[in-house]
Amino acid sequence: MCAIVVGLFGGLFASALMNGMIIQRIDAAIENESANIQIHHKEFQLNKELNDTIADMATIQSVLDTAKNISAWSSRLKITAMAATAANGFGVMINGVDPEKEKQVTRIWKCISDSNGTWLNDNRKNSIVIGEKLATKLKIRLRSKIILTFQSADQSVVSSAFKVTGIYKTQNTPFDERFVFVNNADLRPIVGFTRGQTHEIAIALRDDKVNDQVTSMLRKEFPNLSIQGWKELMPELGLMADLTTQMLYIVMVIILLALCFGIINTMLMAVMERTREIGMLMAVGMNRMKVFRMIMLETVILALSGGIIGMTISGFVIHIYARIGIDLTAFAQGMENIGFNAMVYPKLETSFYFGLTILVIIAGVVSSLIPARKALRLNPVEAIRTY
């Protein structure tokens, strides 16, 4: 039974760890980067062409403001630019945002520590929030100046100086290196856009479970625009999420196979150890059906009690670590480079436990067939004389 408990615990905890990491990565990507859904001009995502802006903002705004599953939305200008300082220069993606609306959609503003300044606000002109990694590469600090050079709406190249008022740090280093945030109100006149022009509308949902539903609703409303959920925007994450689900099923199958072998092994040993006992029962008149049922019942009880104890312990430990987290700081650099948080919070859905309980019972019944058959094939005359 100990083997069943330890096996289940190992499998479940590893699954929860893996699942927790992926969920955190996806949540962070949604909360810091993409939001749940984005709207673009049909062509914008292909070439990031500056003039591929969304038309008719007023209609879109009225739909988004009235949709019940949408908690907030934010319009963004997205411009590829060169960020330069006296020391260095790097390519960046400028996110021109409405500071207050963006706060409701993503959590970048929460990724700025107290010593690293503040989020954008309308009172400070030409301020910029950049990632910590970019700051290190450009060798600049808070309140340093940074020159952004990019193409304007009339195809001319413009440059503008911005003052770093905030330095954010997410768990995704490549993101920190590439994305900078400025106020739309500052950016728009430099680019030469009017107030209604925008490249991207990022939408936050109350619950991501309705993502497909809202996406299709918006597609019907705005057939000329590109409406994409986060899985389409970040296919690698969508793939990772699907892969994780598949991996969980694979782990579940491995757990069950190990469980079956464990049970079969234990029960075959039990039948062998109790050969004389079973022989006696058959000799005195216990019929084959009863012997079969006895071994089967014992196996199922073993599987079920081991399964329940294993799952209870796993659930308890996973629950504790889901609150306090597992600190993988030793691998932090490597993990952040691929967008993962060094603090992992294991997580498993309750349905996974229920599913596994049912499968453990089935595994118990199936596994009992071999030892029960072995018991049935015993010859009572020989079995009684076994020592």
Add this chain to the structure above:
Amino acid sequence: MKIIDIKNLVKIYKEAEIEVAAIDGVSLTFEEGEFTTIVGPSGSGKTTMLNMIGGLDRPTSGSIHINGTDIGQLRSSQLIDFRLRNIGFVFQAYNLLPVLTAKENVEFIMQLQGKPKAEREKRAEELLQAVGLADRANSRPFKLSGGQQQRVAVARALASKPRFILADEPTANLDSKSADKLLEIMEILNHEHHMTFIFSTHDQRVVKRAHRVITLVDGKVASDEKTRIHEHI
């Protein structure tokens, strides 16, 4: 009254293509209330004989009728049920279920017969009383001595109210005192309850107490002697 009638019983085992006759044309009858031992050197066929009378093994030829039923003709499932209702077994190594108490071990066989709980409990207590173990009813086998365990086994064999009891070397693992006590109890059960006992044994203490001694040599009956006249016969 005749309860076992054996005619021309033959049992042949095949070992590496060589046929060995463990029982070779034995014909015997057993009357109700007998206290009989089957003796003989090792390999003479004592245990094989007992196994076939008990329906644990099937004869190669010949027949065994128990109370008129030819047990060789019974299907496997019928034979199991027949054993449960007609034959009591006492094994050399006691073979009690270690997880059950003495009383539960006795009750167990009645549970297989489908007897109600109250009846089972009452009879188990009576039988443990009869074998002198009423005070150890709630002890598990590992807390009992060999002699005590074998007495529980006798109580268990009696629990199903069998026609007769087959005891294969019941005293082989016991010291003299325990063996005497066990045989004394068996004699009382035979005497007072008219229970038929058939032993296979090497033990002279058993032989001395038997009313009939059948000697097997090479699977054949070498002698069949009535040593004492039992008052019930």
